[in-house]
Amino acid sequence: MKIQYCDALVIGGGLAGLRTAVATQEKGLSTIVLSLVPVKRSHSAAAQGGMQASLANSVMGKGDNEDVHFADTVKGSDWGCDQEVARMFVTTAPKAIRELAGWGVPWSRVKRGERSVVINTERTTITEADDAHGLITARDFGGTKKWRTCFTSDATGHTMLFGVANQALKDDVDIRERKELLSLIHKDGRCYGAVVRDLIDGELEAYIAKATNIATGGWGRVYRTTTNAVICEGTGQAAVLETGLGTLGNPEAVQFHPTPIVPSGILLTEGCRGDGGVLRDVDGYRFMPDYEPEKKDLASRDVVSRRMMEHIRKGKGVKSIFGDHLWLDISILGREHIEKNLRDVQEISMTFNGIDPADEGPKGWMPVRPAQHYSMGGVRTKPTGESPDLSGLFSCGEAACWDMHGFNRLGGNSVAETVVSGMIVGNYMADYCLENEIDIDTATIEAFVEKEEQNIREIMSRPLNDDSIFDIKRRMQEIMDDKVGIFRNGEELQEAVDELRELLERSRKVGIRYVTHASNPELVEAYRLPKMLKIAISIAYSALLRTESRGAHYREDYLKRDDANWLKRTLVRWSDPEATLPEVFYEELDIMKMEIPPAFRGYGRKGMTIEHPLSAERQAEVDRIREELEANGADRFEIQDALMPFDLPENYKEKNERQGIGYA
């Protein structure tokens, strides 16, 4: 048996995993990163439009700060997030972006003087200040009060990923590619590392570490139509479920992005609308202002996606052999702007659809329809990133339910979360490694490895039947698209759960045609499939049980956000490995500790909330504390601290400087 020892083990080599690894390595800990693919090919690279951080450099960001970013994030989450974590995030985001600038991410910069932009389809001139020249600029994004999304054209994830990966190479982090997590090694409530399969030679190895981090990204591929890369299959989160101890938080909170291109489902960034692009229907009519007079095309993603589907249901979609769609029009931004700031969008549209979006008028309109995009749910963690269930197990990035996104994530907040949580969780994880030794015997390790070897032998020994792995997988994806999508109802969710459970049974019996260990994609599909089905069942079942509508979770049979009964986080545990259904329980969100108690989001339908009695009580308390402190001359930091104190490692809690106002 091969055993590899290290201090910190990071599973997943995207932005979150790599930034975590830099944190632990720079604290003198031996760190290993394991990745399914070369790390610079991770799905982080596909983040297009940008990263939110309240730098307030551009004239359109003036007045922005952590407080505004925090309020936008909480409203975006439909009050489902952990507000303490959201505070940690917004306070660290400006530091993260400045760190990345120092690592060479070529952020677009403010240029002094007049420039022409498109706002509400009108060409408008704005004037950037002299003293902001050369600082990092930002664009508009959905659900935000200020222009806060910093960018490098529409390849922001790519440049960030290369910046962080290069830093990891500089620090000599041990990065190993084509390695797949099969299971977590644990004993007496403590995680000790992982059983890992080499995807080239098929050998199993045990990686033993003081702390292990699951940074494996989202689980979008349990859906058929998704913007996610093909590696985003949720097997990291499934490995946590399969410990029988670790929990997933809010799996039903699934984001559908408004503008993937039809039919490939490849993302067209929200920056298209942030920069002034608009949605149009079959008549070429711009319909969003009718539904959302204030935020129009730039309401939060859950709201825009629902409005689009609502409009299609009214018969206003464009018919095609790939189903009805709407148009995304960025031609009004002009060719120069598109070829500088939306060039990947242009390249995607031209390559896959033969449409140049810079062509004027209907010729340049791109066919779009909402599709699965992001998992707000994931491995449940504490604010430190550690699992509340398994000591020494950490998680961050999209894989985690840390939980700064609640039931809807704002555009630009996920790529920001990757690096910010990498900084924060990476430091807490390093502290854990420094404070805790390893004490596990090799017999225990061997038993975990043997169990996985046995599983692979068992798959290879199954007789071929009429069933096919690919059929089961496709059926799972169809069920998720059709019955666990944007509009959900009890009847269809129940059907989805029932059929997914049958598929899980079938996946445990299906045989494979090739029985070699080395480089065998069919075998890989076979052992991943039950893991994916457990994630799919967790999503569908949690969605069935949550009888309210909140953020991206929308129940046609329970239209209201029900704060009185549902201001709580779903937790899912899978204790019985033979079962086809997990246990579901709940964690209350404490209104009396919230800095912003539940209220109307400012977009979406009004009057659709069942109030919690404590919301008003807490609001009165917040108002009183604020008033008293303001009368005593307290600044915004002191008021914030009085309302909801929070901790951060390193110097991340220090104030962030802004041009013209210093540290105010």
Place this chain on the structure above:
Amino acid sequence: MPDTAQNKGRMLTFEILQYNPSDPQSKPHMVTYHLEETLGMTLFVALNMIREKFEPDLAFDFVCRAGICGSCGMMVNGKPLLACRTLTKNYPDGVLRLMPMPSFKLIKDLSVVTGQWMDGMSKRVESWIHSKEEVDLTKLEKRIEPEVADATFELDRCIECGICVSSCATALMRPDFVGAVGLNRVARFDVDPHDERTAEDFYELVGDDSGIFGCMTLLGCEDNCPKNLPLQEKIAYMRRKLANVKDTGGGLEIRVEG
């Protein structure tokens, strides 16, 4: 989309190299498959269909399937391309011959090791910012001229797909050649004001025949780069710059490491 309609239903022929170097029984051989063309079909769609229908253990690499991640470089009718961006409708005779990219270690069939090669390149050219300046994360970021940030971004768009390396005759003759990808990387840090390295520093890294002086200017890299990076211009620029380092001499002799 409408322009793909006329090709729907055409029968396509895929000739795919299959070989598993880890299996002593395996010999490289071509296998032919036939598929009906679908609307907007890419090699991502076609290869997955072949795996599902005919060959469950056919090895190939895709990640983003959107031309962003650089995983899927392969030889299509003799030309290195990103498979996910390759539309079958652009092949009038309907025959696509797929081979793995040369110059990289073969894993199996169409799958090659590019990641470790690229990490080696990155370490060789020290593909990170070299600066003595301590960045205080609570303070305003360093100011950069907008045009200079844009120029850095232009070269930072490389996705390390390896297509330039597999288009390169020097790389075939010299396995230690740093490739257009490495030379572009040097040019990228040369233009980035955060990086304090001088021409002399870059000369130390790539100032030989496995670096900037190994390029024979055949420029298959420039012809095939899926990101249209200005490789010809940047290689010429860096070569002129580093050639001058050698001409002036002296400075290199007195450099002390550490």
